[in-house]
Amino acid sequence: MPAEQTKHAEIFVVSDGTGDTASSATQAAMLQFRMPWRMRTFRDVRQESQARRVIDLAARAGAMVVFTVVDERVARTLRDHGASQGVHIVDLLGPLISRVAQHLDAEPRLQPGLLHGFSDEYFRRIDAVEFAVRHDDGANLRTLAEADLVLTGVSRTSKTPLSMYLAQRGIKTGNVPLVPGLDPPRELLELDPRRVIGLALDSGALLTIRRSRLRLMHAPPYANYVDPDGVLGELARARRLYRERGWRVVDISGKAVEETAGRILELIGRKASDPQSGTTAAG
Numbered sequence: 001m002p003a004e005q006t007k008h009a010e011i012f013v014v015s016d017g018t019g020d021t022a023s024s025a026t027q028a029a030m031l032q033f034r035m036p037w038r039m040r041t042f043r044d045v046r047q048e049s050q051a052r053r054v055i056d057l058a059a060r061a062g063a064m065v066v067f068t069v070v071d072e073r074v075a076r077t078l079r080d081h082g083a084s085q086g087v088h089i090v091d092l093l094g095p096l097i098s099r100v101a102q103h104l105d106a107e108p109r110l111q112p113g114l115l116h117g118f119s120d121e122y123f124r125r126i127d128a129v130e131f132a133v134r135h136d137d138g139a140n141l142r143t144l145a146e147a148d149l150v151l152t153g154v155s156r157t158s159k160t161p162l163s164m165y166l167a168q169r170g171i172k173t174g175n176v177p178l179v180p181g182l183d184p185p186r187e188l189l190e191l192d193p194r195r196v197i198g199l200a201l202d203s204g205a206l207l208t209i210r211r212s213r214l215r216l217m218h219a220p221p222y223a224n225y226v227d228p229d230g231v232l233g234e235l236a237r238a239r240r241l242y243r244e245r246g247w248r249v250v251d252i253s254g255k256a257v258e259e260t261a262g263r264i265l266e267l268i269g270r271k272a273s274d275p276q277s278g279t280t281a282a283g
Contacts, residue, residue, distance in 0.1 A: 210231070
């Protein structure tokens with residue numbers, strides 16, 4: 001298979017702070033594309049020399065650069081050096097800050113790192129993201145009991161993106177796949193049922209997603225994985241398990257990750273306007 005057909009899209013996220021804002025926006029945008037991609041984050045970029053080095057790396061990698069940098073000198077370096085190197089640049093904050101300044105007839109502070117600072121809430125979200133990464137796809141089951149929430153479901157039911165989305169809101173989320181022919185892991189079954197969410201999906205939508213996944217991976221079709229009867233059986237067994245264990249169920253059919261996550265937040269008694277929603281008071 002030619003290398004160019006399996007090459008991932010490269011996106012460099014550049015920030016003068018943690019990079020969380022640009023990373024979340026980039027992930028939300030890339031969910032709209034069914035293609036492999038990788039993101040590399042450059043945090044605390046506050047010098048023009050740092051900006052030039054990132055652009056040079058992006059040019060060599062053929063990467064797009066998305067940035068949230070408020071210092072105009074650094075932002076200008078990213079834009080100008082990017083243009084000279086043929087790197088596509090997206091400034092997420094600059095145009096918005098400019099429009100807000102015009103609307104309010106006020107001068108922005110242009111101080112890096114104001115959004116997150118180093119509050120307890122910030123560190124709670126960092127811990128949650130790290131937990132979600134360590135407990136993705138059934139990994140590290142021995143510490144699964146430390147999760148605030150565990151998602152489970154058959155293959156390709158958005159367990160990973162949902163886990164990461166919820167983790168960005170400070171919820172320590174693990175996810176465990178239900179594998180045909182294997183019993184669910186004991187660690188999952190021993191959890192308090194109130195901490196487990198079973199994910200469901202329409203069989204037709206699941207078949208479409210799985211077939212697309214196989215095409216993207218250039219993999220030979222696996223009969224049971226994309227067999228309509230097999231998929232129906234998987235989903236039926238999953239729903240039976242959810243009923244038996246008393247787990248709450250969320251149907252993700254036709255829903256974006258954000259919409260599904262909002263429903264999960266409602267079920268666990270958390271508001272969609274929890275951390276990072278933009279409803280914090282000005283101070």
